[in-house]
Amino acid sequence: MNCLACTRALDNTARLCPTCTRGLDVRLADLPRQYLLLGLAENLQRRRSGDRGPVAVVRDAPMPLSEAALTLRAEGGIVTVLEEWRAAMQDARGWGPPAIGGPCARRVRDAARGLRMSLEWIAAEWDAAGDLSHEVRDLAARCRAVTDPADPEQQSRLLGHCVVVWEDGTACGADVRLPHGAPIAQCRRCQTTYPSATWLALRTGQPEPTDTAGTGVAA
Known part of the structure; x- marks a missing residue:
């Protein structure tokens, strides 16, 4: 489900x-x-x-x-x-x-x-x-x-939801937004960043981040 x-x-x-x-x-x-x-x-x-x-x-x-x-x-x-x-x-x-x-x-x-x-x-x-x-x-x-x-949220575009998995196995799942004019999107909760190659897949939760500590960059 x-x-x-x-x-x-x-x-x-x-x-x-x-x-x-x-x-x-x-x-x-x-x-x-x-x-x-x-x-x-x-x-x-x-x-x-x-x-x-x-x-x-x-x-x-x-x-x-x-x-x-x-x-x-x-x-x-x-x-x-x-x-x-x-x-x-x-x-x-x-x-x-x-x-x-x-x-x-x-x-x-x-x-x-x-x-x-x-x-x-x-x-x-x-x-x-x-x-x-x-x-x-x-x-x-x-x-x-x-x-x-x-509000900065009004000047940004929602790309999807963060795919970072915490140590307890739960997903972050927070909004990933792209600020107007910015080249990289960022999770509003754990600050993981997402380059343009991951944006299309973010909505389906497909990209796999290389750093699950919440401070890395998604692959």
Whole structure:
């Protein structure tokens, strides 16, 4: 069985590997905060190309609102994505539909919490776990692109997941990202570097690193 999110081989029948499960949990926990951050005035102001920061608000002629922030906060954005996944999860478990109501911020919080409360089952048994992981990852990245565009992760490309195997036999599995303009990618956890010859294979977990201590260079 392979992880449905990163395709890494698993030694059990789970749907997600521990790394992808933790990543999904972290993103679900952070999305309610991201929803609130998107509502801040500085994130709702459209950024001009080339500007380093938000455009100052002019009382007499305010800048148009950020379409990205508005889209993420509106119906069809964060709240809809999370509520639809929560409803699908509860249906798959044979439960009734979740109760929905109140302000959007509360709905986002409730949907994210509902998914996190069933995360153990999702990671172990749900065949849709990979699609959930991918969509939540994309949603979180879209939020951070608005709320924290200076985040280095927003200026790098995800190539795959680290194949370093620790002494206890577990895989590192962390994101391997290529910074904009950089010739070598690097694991964000163990700092193992990956030259260009390994990039295409990273997504399937095929390259074998020559140094498994977490400080080497992958072959």
